[in-house]
Amino acid sequence: MLWVKAFHIVFIASWFAGLFYLPRIFVNLAMVPVGSDAERARLLLMARKLLRFTTMLAVPAVALGLWLWLGYGVGRGAGWMHAKLGIVLLIIGYHHACAVLLRKLAAGESRRSHAWFRWFNELPVLFLVAAVILVVVKPF
Ligand code: HEM
Numbered sequence: 001m002l003w004v005k006a007f008h009i010v011f012i013a014s015w016f017a018g019l020f021y022l023p024r025i026f027v028n029l030a031m032v033p034v035g036s037d038a039e040r041a042r043l044l045l046m047a048r049k050l051l052r053f054t055t056m057l058a059v060p061a062v063a064l065g066l067w068l069w070l071g072y073g074v075g076r077g078a079g080w081m082h083a084k085l086g087i088v089l090l091i092i093g094y095h096h097a098c099a100v101l102l103r104k105l106a107a108g109e110s111r112r113s114h115a116w117f118r119w120f121n122e123l124p125v126l127f128l129v130a131a132v133i134l135v136v137v138k139p140f
Pocket of ligand 1: 005009012040050061062064065066067068069074075085088091128131132135136
């Protein structure tokens with residue numbers, strides 16, 4: 001079980017590296033001056049590649065967590081696990097929101113300011129802190 005937990009943490013950390021950096025690219029995209037097509041195309045390419053890579057990391061991160069929970073029964077019926085799963089659903093929703101925002105940015109339909117994307121970029125920090133406290137401290 002410890003190998004599963006070890007790789008769960010490795011993939012969680014990698015998933016979050018992507019979730020921290022992707023909205024950063026959105027901040028830059030929202031600040032690209034009109035007419036700077038080359039810079040816009042470069043940032044869009046980076047964002048698409050990073051989204052694909054981050055999604056590939058999210059799958060084993062969640063799968064290994066489910067293995068710990070359902071396979072080994074760790075946290076089954078525990079309040080902290082249910083709360084953690086709630087946070088996980090928010091994280092998956094955030095990941096999906098990044099894909100939708102990228103589609104809108106690529107189509108030139110995004111009306112969000114760079115300031116909005118800076119606040120949006122802070123959310124994964126809150127999710128990570130909440131999930132790690134729940135699973136390590138197990139407060140309830
Ligand atoms: C469906 C998704 C997930 C499930 C079912 C899940 C389940 C679990 C389970 C059962 C453990 C073992 C807890 C223990 O041994 O005490 C664990 C460990 C851990 N999980 Fe998850 N997890 C999921 C997603 C996440 C996410 C999104 C994060 C971080 C944001 C995360 C962070 C951790 C950490 C840091 C540990 C190690 C805790 C320790 O060693 O005390 N997990 N996870």
